[in-house]
Amino acid sequence: MLVLPLDIAEAIIRELLARKDKATVKSLSLVRSSFTPVCQRYLLSNIIISCSKAEGSRRYQRSSDATLKLLRSSPHLISSIRSLSVLDSGSSWTQLDPALLDILESLTDLSCFIWKAASNSSRPTYWRELPQPLQDSIRATIRRPSVTSLFLHFADLTDLLNTTINISPSLTYLGLRGTGFSKIALELTRPSIIPSFGEMSSRLFVTACKLEWIEDEKMCFGWITAILPNLSLERLQKLAVFRSSLHSKLPELPWGALLYHESVRSNLEELWFDMISTNGPPVDTMSLDRLPSLKRLGLSMGLSRVFDANWDLVLGLSKFFENANATGITHLILCFSFSSTSLVLDPLKVPWGSLDAAVAAIPTLRWVGVQFVDCRREPTGIIPPKTKIMLPMLTERVILHWSTSRVEFPQI
Incomplete structure (x- = not known):
């Protein structure tokens, strides 16, 4: 055979x-x-534990019971489990589940732990609603040296972040999600340059940070104070801020203080952020000259309402680059999306001249990526005809890349 x-x-x-x-x-x-x-x-490398209503009953059925039964009958399988996901359905986890406690205690080789809402319509549990033994068990799990990836989603992270959190020294990804859609995603690296001695052996350095729908300052900065001294911003190179309006001045925004933090601004190389305003970013919102290491800048612009034929957004962008002191930028991405059903899309009628001149004047610029997406029906990428006529100065000066899919910075 x-x-x-x-x-x-x-x-x-x-x-x-x-x-x-x-x-x-x-x-x-x-x-x-x-x-x-x-x-x-x-x-069995990835186990998912959920909790659903028993048919015709108010009682919840937990898959943790079946999972624990399997592990006890076949203990050799425990070493195969690398990822554990707990799906949260609101009040279903407010009662102590001994089976889940035993599972968390048994899985000593986990590399990934996830606690998240079962669906977009599910109300996640408040951390304070979890029974104390379960809180202690989760804290013990996330500080195990084998854990490299961690994602926690609770209705309110304040209760979790009010006390210092000890995290795994091997962590490479940390995701936190709280009230509403607020979400923080971090890429981490272990010490490689600074000698590892004493407390330094457990320090993790944030190399990339992604903020989404940040609604309050506590959500944005609570994780810093709670997880210190485990985390450091000294090596933060990439910062992305998505779905955040720029209607107010930068210091008033939840993430503004992070952008200009003394340990961040001298090392930040890549910055991405959304602009909800159709008038472009206020000129005094960002001071790029305060970010001396910034090389790559990405701007994502969503146009959701009718505006006049002068395309205020493009004119606002032109003014922004004329005053932003972007003298060190080498790579630039501009993403435009259209969602208003009454918007007439004709890119050739847009006054691109001022934007073309303002961006082309950046002395260090080498590469520009541009994307158009029409979201009025199905999101569809568009490459306008006669692109050289739209941005002639940039076409002559730099590599101009048009794309119908998400634009990424080229690998360096």
Whole structure:
């Protein structure tokens, strides 16, 4: 009988799981006894625990009970589990679940722990609503050295961040989500230049930070004070701020203080942010000359209402670059999206001349990416005809890249 080499069997299983074909992998585990442990290792690498209403009853059915039963009957499977996701359905986790506590205690080799709402319509639990033993168990889980990825979503992060959090020294990704859609995502790196001695051995450096729908200052800065001294902003190179209006001055915005933090501004190399205003960014909102290391700037602009034929947004952008002192920018991305059903889209009628001249005047600029997306029906990328006529000065001076999909900065 032909025996399939283990590496080929694993390649087949990985391909099936990449296609989300778990049913076939489950069938393969029954074909031959030698296949069973291989299939189980891949099938059980990611465990999801949920809580749903029992049919015709007010009682909740927790998949944690079935999971714990499986682990107790087959303890050899515990080492295969690398990721645990707990789906939160509001009040379903306010009662102590002994099975979940036992599972968290057993999975000592987890590399990823996720607590998130079961769906967009689910109300996530408040941290203070969790029973104290469960809070303690979660804190113990997220500080284990094996954990490299962590995502926590609670209705209010304030209760969690009011006390110092000890996190895994191996963490490379940290995601926090709180009230509404507020979300913070961090990419981390372990110490590599600063000698590791004493407390320094456990310090993690934030290299990239992404902020979305930040609604209040506590949400934005609570995680810094709560997780210090584990985290440091000294090596923050990339900052992205999405879905944040620029109607007020920068110091008044929740993330403004982070942008100009003394340990951030001298090292920040890449900045992305959305502009909701159709008039472009206020000239006094950003002082790019206060970011001496900034090389890559991305601006994403959503046009959601009718505006006049002068295209105030483009004129506002022109004024911004005329006054922004963007003398160190080498790469620039401009993304335009249209969502107003009454908006007549004709890019060739836009007064691009002033923007073309203002951007082309940046002495260090080498590359510019431009994207148009029409979101009025299905999001569709558009490349306007005669692009050289729209931005002639930029066409002559730099590499001008037009795209119908999301524009990314080229790899350096």
